[in-house]
Amino acid sequence: MESWIKVNQMEKNMNDFKMGPIExxxxxxxxxxxxxxxxxxxxTLFKQIMNLVTFDAGSIEVFGxxxxxxxxxxxxxxxxxxQTLVGCDEFTGRQLMQLISPLYPNWNQxxxxxxxxxxSVPLNKKFGKLxxxxxxxxxxxLTLARDTDILLLxxxxxxxxxxxxxxxxxxxxxxxERGEKLIILSSHQTEDIRKLADYLLFMSNxxxxxxxxxxxxxxxxxxxxxxxxxxxxIKLPGEIDRKNNRLIVTNDAxxxxxxxxxxxxxxxxxxxxxxDEVISYMVVNKNGGVL
Amino acid sequence: xxxxIRLAKDxxxxxxxxxxxxxxxxxxxxxxxxGTALPSIRALSKELEISVITTRRAYLNLEQQGFIKTTxxxxxxxxxxxxxxxxxxxxxxxxxxxxxGIETGLRHDYSIEQIEEVFTEIIAKLKEKGExxxxxxx
Numbered sequence: 169m170e171s172w173i174k175v176n177q178m179e180k181n182m183n184d185f186k187m188g189p190i191e192x193x194x195x196x197x198x199x200x201x202x203x204x205x206x207x208x209x210x211x212t213l214f215k216q217i218m219n220l221v222t223f224d225a226g227s228i229e230v231f232g233x234x235x236x237x238x239x240x241x242x243x244x245x246x247x248x249x250x251q252t253l254v255g256c257d258e259f260t261g262r263q264l265m266q267l268i269s270p271l272y273p274n275w276n277q278x279x280x281x282x283x284x285x286x287x288s289v290p291l292n293k294k295f296g297k298l299x300x301x302x303x304x305x306x307x308x309x310l311t312l313a314r315d316t317d318i319l320l321l322x323x324x325x326x327x328x329x330x331x332x333x334x335x336x337x338x339x340x341x342x343x344x345e346r347g348e349k350l351i352i353l354s355s356h357q358t359e360d361i362r363k364l365a366d367y368l369l370f371m372s373n374x375x376x377x378x379x380x381x382x383x384x385x386x387x388x389x390x391x392x393x394x395x396x397x398x399x400x401x402i403k404l405p406g407e408i409d410r411k412n413n414r415l416i417v418t419n420d421a422x423x424x425x426x427x428x429x430x431x432x433x434x435x436x437x438x439x440x441x442x443x444d445e446v447i448s449y450m451v452v453n454k455n456g457g458v459l
Numbered sequence: 460x461x462x463x464i465r466l467a468k469d470x471x472x473x474x475x476x477x478x479x480x481x482x483x484x485x486x487x488x489x490x491x492x493x494g495t496a497l498p499s500i501r502a503l504s505k506e507l508e509i510s511v512i513t514t515r516r517a518y519l520n521l522e523q524q525g526f527i528k529t530t531x532x533x534x535x536x537x538x539x540x541x542x543x544x545x546x547x548x549x550x551x552x553x554x555x556x557x558x559x560g561i562e563t564g565l566r567h568d569y570s571i572e573q574i575e576e577v578f579t580e581i582i583a584k585l586k587e588k589g590e591x592x593x594x595x596x597x
Binding site for chain 1: 468469474499501502504505508509510511512513
């Protein structure tokens with residue numbers, strides 16, 4: 169595990185939007201999934217990493233090179249897939265492949281052919297004539313075949329059907345096993361997160377709310393059905409939600425349980441949360457605070 | 460290949476430890492023979508829906524304890540495990556399961572004596588059943 173991308177105290181001020189300061193590292197060997205709503209700043213962060221959008225303070229380094237610097241050699245080692253490909257509509261998949269492949273020294277033709285075939289992408293149809301889901305499949309074939317060290321994917325599976333999504337998840341896993349690799353993807357899909365993520369990152373309003381090892385985060389959440397009502401004056405450690413003063417949700421299960429035990433408060437059942445519940449609490453923290 | 464591992468999300472036992480225990484049990488029980496290829500860390504992580512950090516920790520511990528071995532570029536395999544060590548795993552699993560039951564009793568404010576009574580009762584019932592089963596066989 170090496171830190172391949174470093175974001176140092178990066179800030180950007182737009183008219184009605186302030187981004188950062190963001191301090192963050194992405195490590196090799198890991199799949200990082202960034203979760204955040206529209207306008208959270210995740211697409212902007214991707215573009216800043218690719219030096220397509222500027223920032224006002226701080227710095228971003230990819231393989232030790234400043235992205236805003238003269239040397240752009242690092243760009244050959246990173247493949248970025250935006251949410252929508254602009255300017256491709258008039259080209260067929262095959263033509264796009266012929267345009268893109270010479271730009272990448274590691275272009276892997278057989279990998280492209282395999283992916284296009286396994287996802288049933290028609291290469292003779294114009295991009296603009298394809299459905300959004302098929303456009304995404306083609307985009308993935310065009311991105312993965314570059315065989316770069318880093319993949320930066322902005323909501324790559326959002327329009328795909330379930331079988332295609334599952335195939336693409338396998339492709340990502342296979343791609344990670346091609347060597348020392350790093351994937352950063354943004355996604356709203358719980359499946360992507362459950363099956364792929366090593367680290368989860370949450371963004372909203374241009375701020376980053378932490379980077380978590382997926383299963384450590386999930387296991388820190390727990391809900392308790394208490395035997396008796398808990399006075400609304402008392403707050404459990406890590407409490408983030410409660411219903412009827414009997415059902416309490418905490419994001420610090422260890423401390424909450426210690427508290428219940430030491431105060432002789434009994435519970436009928438303690439249960440872990442599902443991934444989508446954890447994400448909901450992380451994205452929309454009901455108490456307004458930042459976790 | 461896939462492994463029949465089931466993680467108990469609500470358990471207090473850390474996930475890496477659950478994986479270790481279950482892989483050891485599969486090896487000790489003879490379900491995984493020496494030389495069997497294990498899934499890669501990435502593949503198992505996807506299967507179990509956990510981070511590679513957790514899976515790697517389990518594999519490292521299993522390797523240090525001599526249950527599996529990793530060959531660079533080839534993958535991870537079940538190691539030759541001595542019969543004594545396999546037996547140890549089985550004994551440890553039995554101890555652990557019983558300890559868990561006893562802890563449940565204590566949590567419900569049972570005294571050690573009361574738990575002992577329950578234990579004796581269960582054993583007695585099992586013996587009775589066993590005798591019946593044997594009787595039918597005869």
